[in-house]
Amino acid sequence: MKRNVFLENGKEFDLSDFMEFGKEEREILGSEIPIMVYRLMEFSLREEIISECGKEKQIEIFREAGRRAGTYIAQHMLDLSLPFNEFIAQLQARIEEMKMGILRVEAQDGKAKKLILTVSEDADCSGIPLLGETVCNYDEGLIAGILSAYSNVACQAVEVDCWGTGSRVCRFRVEALEKEGWQADGE
Numbered sequence: 657m658k659r660n661v662f663l664e665n666g667k668e669f670d671l672s673d674f675m676e677f678g679k680e681e682r683e684i685l686g687s688e689i690p691i692m693v694y695r696l697m698e699f700s701l702r703e704e705i706i707s708e709c710g711k712e713k714q715i716e717i718f719r720e721a722g723r724r725a726g727t728y729i730a731q732h733m734l735d736l737s738l739p740f741n742e743f744i745a746q747l748q749a750r751i752e753e754m755k756m757g758i759l760r761v762e763a764q765d766g767k768a769k770k771l772i773l774t775v776s777e778d779a780d781c782s783g784i785p786l787l788g789e790t791v792c793n794y795d796e797g798l799i800a801g802i803l804s805a806y807s808n809v810a811c812q813a814v815e816v817d818c819w820g821t822g823s824r825v826c827r828f829r830v831e832a833l834e835k836e837g838w839q840a841d842g843e
């Protein structure tokens with residue numbers, strides 16, 4: 657068996673340990689896989705968790721997993737020292753580079769620490785059938801995780817429109833749970 661230095665050191669694995677891959681490891685196939693593969697993973701997990709633990713728990717697990725991913729993205733891929741509007745511009749660029757979707761700020765109330773974000777061409781749900789419910793719980797957590805890491809204040813994101821509810825964009829209401837959240841520029 658291959659030696660495992662991590663186990664010998666008693667190190668706990670975290671998300672960042674699984675993000676490493678280079679040209680040698682994916683020499684032929686590169687860094688991208690089709691959306692269909694991503695969705696197979698996401699929606700098979702969703703089905704399995706619902707059947708094992710029920711819908712409520714599935715939503716909670718997806719939100720909390722998304723929050724972990726959002727925290728990772730914030731800490732490893734974003735400059736958290738930027739002023740708010742520049743930070744959002746950077747976030748839009750990253751989300752698009754990673755082909756997760758096209759992020760826009762639809763409304764912003766800096767004083768009340770509230771934002772409405774839309775994501776079009778969302779990787780998770782674009783094109784899915786009308787289900788009568790939103791399904792992007794992972795994205796809810798991801799957005800909340802990013803903005804919580806940026807502002808150092810717990811934030812919450814709730815998806816209010818989705819391909820699953822017949823919309824053509826996903827729309828998220830985001831708010832800081834404590835009122836000393838982010839400081840929007842010019843306030």
Ligand SMILES: [Zn+2]
Binds near residue numbers: 817
């Ligand atoms: Zn959605």
